[in-house]
Amino acid sequence: MAGKRAVLEAIRAGIAIELLVAEGTSRTPGLREALRAAAEAGVSVRTVARAELDTQATDHQGVVAHVRPPAAEALSERDLATFPFAADAIAVILDGVTDPQNLGAAARSAEAAGASMIVTRTRRAADVTPAAIRASAGALLHLPHARVANIPRAIERLQEVGFTAVGLADDADDGIYDRPCPVGRIALVAGDEGGGLSRLARERCDVVVSIPMRGRVSSLNVSASVAAALYGYVLPANVPRPSGSPRR
Numbered sequence: 001m002a003g004k005r006a007v008l009e010a011i012r013a014g015i016a017i018e019l020l021v022a023e024g025t026s027r028t029p030g031l032r033e034a035l036r037a038a039a040e041a042g043v044s045v046r047t048v049a050r051a052e053l054d055t056q057a058t059d060h061q062g063v064v065a066h067v068r069p070p071a072a073e074a075l076s077e078r079d080l081a082t083f084p085f086a087a088d089a090i091a092v093i094l095d096g097v098t099d100p101q102n103l104g105a106a107a108r109s110a111e112a113a114g115a116s117m118i119v120t121r122t123r124r125a126a127d128v129t130p131a132a133i134r135a136s137a138g139a140l141l142h143l144p145h146a147r148v149a150n151i152p153r154a155i156e157r158l159q160e161v162g163f164t165a166v167g168l169a170d171d172a173d174d175g176i177y178d179r180p181c182p183v184g185r186i187a188l189v190a191g192d193e194g195g196g197l198s199r200l201a202r203e204r205c206d207v208v209v210s211i212p213m214r215g216r217v218s219s220l221n222v223s224a225s226v227a228a229a230l231y232g233y234v235l236p237a238n239v240p241r242p243s244g245s246p247r248r
Helices: 005-010 029-041 051-056 077-081 102-114 130-135 150-160 199-206 222-238
Strands: 017-024 044-048 062-069 089-093 117-121 145-148 166-167 186-191 207-210
Touching: 005 017, 005 029, 005 062, 005 130, 017 029, 017 051, 029 044, 044 051, 062 130, 077 145, 077 150, 089 102, 089 150, 089 222, 102 117, 102 130, 102 222, 117 150, 145 150, 150 166, 150 186, 150 199, 166 222, 186 199, 186 222
Parallel strands: 017 044, 089 117, 089 186, 117 145, 166 186, 166 207
Antiparallel strands: 017 062
């Protein structure tokens, strides 16, 4: 695990065994926080030559953590029926996202928005690699993750426990400003980087909306779309606001 934020989250997740810090690395606030967390958790720290870290990771920011596998394994499709979802839970479903960077960035947005789970495919999809964990700023170490063989069937499982499935598609008839987001448990479904939602996943969704594009670029990548939909559509409809605070 490399990079200050990913290392810090590895320590917080209890999977860091040892920290390696490159000689001469500036003690930035991020590194000091990681070192403080390591001391509190009893994780050993060694100072090594920068060349040693270069052999283990690229763009490591002067710090690498040796980690053990997380204790919790990925959840399965069967677990979707019994998971203790809250009444206003959010699940983010990625239908065939293959880029680890997009997986990580989407997981980061999902975890920051308070999502209960991320769901991905077991085949032809990005796995939880060090690159994905780093792109997630460590969110993938904390966010429950279900890996399923069949995304439409996973959507159906979530619908059976009270979720409304909201699909994102560039060519949807309604945009996020045209159709109110349903209230309650929401499963936000986003497609792959090239083709978008598969036909069967789209047909399984209760609502399909687009994100309006006002500029010259015709679309957002999947991780940006997930973030925009969570904060511009799902959360405004489902998160209580303080008294007197306006709703959009």
